[in-house]
Amino acid sequence: MKIRRFGAFMSAVLISSTLVGFSPKNIEYNNPGTAAIAEEQLEASIVNLQALLDRMEKDGDIASPAVARTLKTHVTAVGHYENSKSYKKAIKHMESFHVLLNSYESKRMVSENAANLLRDYADALISKWDVIFDSGRVMDYLHQLSVEIGPRVAGTEGEKKAAEYLKSQFQSLGYDTSIQEFAINNRTERTLRILTNNKEIALGAATGSAVTGEKGVTGAIYHAGLGQPGDFSDDAKGKIALVQRGENSFWEKVQNATDAGAIGVVIYDNVDSLSPLRPTLNNNSSIPVVGTTKELGESILAQLSKGEVKANLVIHTHTNQTSQNVIAVKKPKNVVNPEIVYITSHYDSVPYSPGANDDGSGTSTIVELARTLKNFPTDKELRFIAFGAEEIGLVGSNYYVNNLPKEDIDRSLINFQMEMLGAKYEPASYLAVNTVDGKANTAWDYTNAAFDKLGKDKEKLILFRRGSSDHVPFHNAGITAACFNMGTSDGGLEPEYHTYHDTIENVSPERIQFAGDIISKAIFDFLADHNSQGKVLDEAS
Ligand SMILES: [Zn+2]
Numbered sequence: 001m002k003i004r005r006f007g008a009f010m011s012a013v014l015i016s017s018t019l020v021g022f023s024p025k026n027i028e029y030n031n032p033g034t035a036a037i038a039e040e041q042l043e044a045s046i047v048n049l050q051a052l053l054d055r056m057e058k059d060g061d062i063a064s065p066a067v068a069r070t071l072k073t074h075v076t077a078v079g080h081y082e083n084s085k086s087y088k089k090a091i092k093h094m095e096s097f098h099v100l101l102n103s104y105e106s107k108r109m110v111s112e113n114a115a116n117l118l119r120d121y122a123d124a125l126i127s128k129w130d131v132i133f134d135s136g137r138v139m140d141y142l143h144q145l146s147v148e149i150g151p152r153v154a155g156t157e158g159e160k161k162a163a164e165y166l167k168s169q170f171q172s173l174g175y176d177t178s179i180q181e182f183a184i185n186n187r188t189e190r191t192l193r194i195l196t197n198n199k200e201i202a203l204g205a206a207t208g209s210a211v212t213g214e215k216g217v218t219g220a221i222y223h224a225g226l227g228q229p230g231d232f233s234d235d236a237k238g239k240i241a242l243v244q245r246g247e248n249s250f251w252e253k254v255q256n257a258t259d260a261g262a263i264g265v266v267i268y269d270n271v272d273s274l275s276p277l278r279p280t281l282n283n284n285s286s287i288p289v290v291g292t293t294k295e296l297g298e299s300i301l302a303q304l305s306k307g308e309v310k311a312n313l314v315i316h317t318h319t320n321q322t323s324q325n326v327i328a329v330k331k332p333k334n335v336v337n338p339e340i341v342y343i344t345s346h347y348d349s350v351p352y353s354p355g356a357n358d359d360g361s362g363t364s365t366i367v368e369l370a371r372t373l374k375n376f377p378t379d380k381e382l383r384f385i386a387f388g389a390e391e392i393g394l395v396g397s398n399y400y401v402n403n404l405p406k407e408d409i410d411r412s413l414i415n416f417q418m419e420m421l422g423a424k425y426e427p428a429s430y431l432a433v434n435t436v437d438g439k440a441n442t443a444w445d446y447t448n449a450a451f452d453k454l455g456k457d458k459e460k461l462i463l464f465r466r467g468s469s470d471h472v473p474f475h476n477a478g479i480t481a482a483c484f485n486m487g488t489s490d491g492g493l494e495p496e497y498h499t500y501h502d503t504i505e506n507v508s509p510e511r512i513q514f515a516g517d518i519i520s521k522a523i524f525d526f527l528a529d530h531n532s533q534g535k536v537l538d539e540a541s
Helices: 046-059 065-083 087-105 112-131 134-147 155-171 250-259 294-304 356-372 395-402 406-410 442-454 473-478 509-529
Strands: 176-186 187-194 200-203 217-223 240-244 262-270 289-292 310-319 321-330 340-346 382-388 412-418 430-434 460-464 480-487
Touching: 046 065, 046 112, 046 406, 065 087, 065 112, 065 155, 065 250, 065 509, 087 112, 112 176, 134 294, 134 356, 155 176, 155 321, 155 356, 155 382, 176 395, 187 289, 217 262, 217 294, 217 509, 240 250, 250 262, 262 294, 262 480, 294 460, 310 340, 321 395, 340 356, 340 395, 340 509, 356 382, 356 412, 356 509, 382 395, 406 412, 412 473, 412 509, 430 442, 430 473, 473 480, 480 509
Parallel strands: 217 240, 240 262, 262 289, 340 382, 340 412, 412 480, 430 460
Antiparallel strands: 176 321, 187 200, 187 310, 217 310, 321 382, 430 480
């Protein structure tokens, strides 16, 4: 009678990929009547766990068919979560399998020996799933960034809040995390806030508009049709005029509003568009003027039909602005001057945009990569950096790279930048590896290999020449760099890009999972392959 020790199979975990299984540790299933567990069944999997339950039931380690059925049903349900790659949920339900087992064990309906092995098996599965990239978790981070916080324009409170949120996330994962502050150019705020529901309306700048003070002008919205003289009554005085584009010129509308004593003008478009109207006045107005979309203008009208709508309009330039990078570091133990691997994104957004895909998706992805890599045995120094102020000219990443000491540059190995990984837009189903010179590099090689190893359709992988993201400063400093994004076959982006429609509703968890599976495989394999030969690694804890 052969009794196998599971512990022998625990050695080579995690090194090459998330997909290498764990086996239950150091437990013997030594029911005297039990035949040896086949070696191929030692790897923790739902199928093997079901087989184990069958065997235990047959061996009398489980007291009744009803108890066995309950346990198996629970495991089957967990298997559904695994199949749909909902690893966070699979883990949660496997944890409740423990609770179930404990209760049966205390009632002596499952033998102590069997319960120990099953618990160990469950833990092995949890450990296996815990290092797999989970788009469900990515969507949780993205909800915080794009819904709870919203627009994260460089220099604003929203951007600073996001930096604090990201810092707390990286810290809770055990990374050494800091915020690096830097100065940015003056920022012109252009805000129309509907005070009734505290909603901000996306605006386009009007050439020739007056500016306001920091607090702007506040008043009720006055619906003034097309902004013709007959559209204004005495009632317009002290209010913000809402007028539609068309018939007369923008300047005539503004003049008529000014003559009627309005304190500001909002011109909304008469055709549908994703971006707000940017009226050109051909003259300098004495009151603030902005443009918006047809959709948003009509949304204010709909509110007006229910009663008074108060709003605050600000066009003001802020000086002494700062932005910040969030830097999370994990250094290997016992390695002097380790090589550095950078996994980066930008967390700022363009004005009015919740920046869900651009680049909440990339930023949430690097948090998830940081989670899956937190115990990865490597002799590399990992640096996860969420850059600020990317949208105003790669300011955060340039600041970061330009301030790296030469010693750091010399030991910098590679940069993986994540940018826009989850557009729901149907044609954006291609994973682009963007390099500054358009040439294949190590990041490309590992991505290409990951497609093969994971059996993904190679048609969906493209190499593209593109700068315009935070991999550029790394490239310019002589560091191998690539930027990953999901786009169309010819490198195009979704129509919601850089508009207020870049919302979480337009982000696909399936797309993020597709990109995340490949990118995490590429990075894990890169780290495993570049691990120094013969060096004693940190134990995965
Ligand atoms: Zn971006």
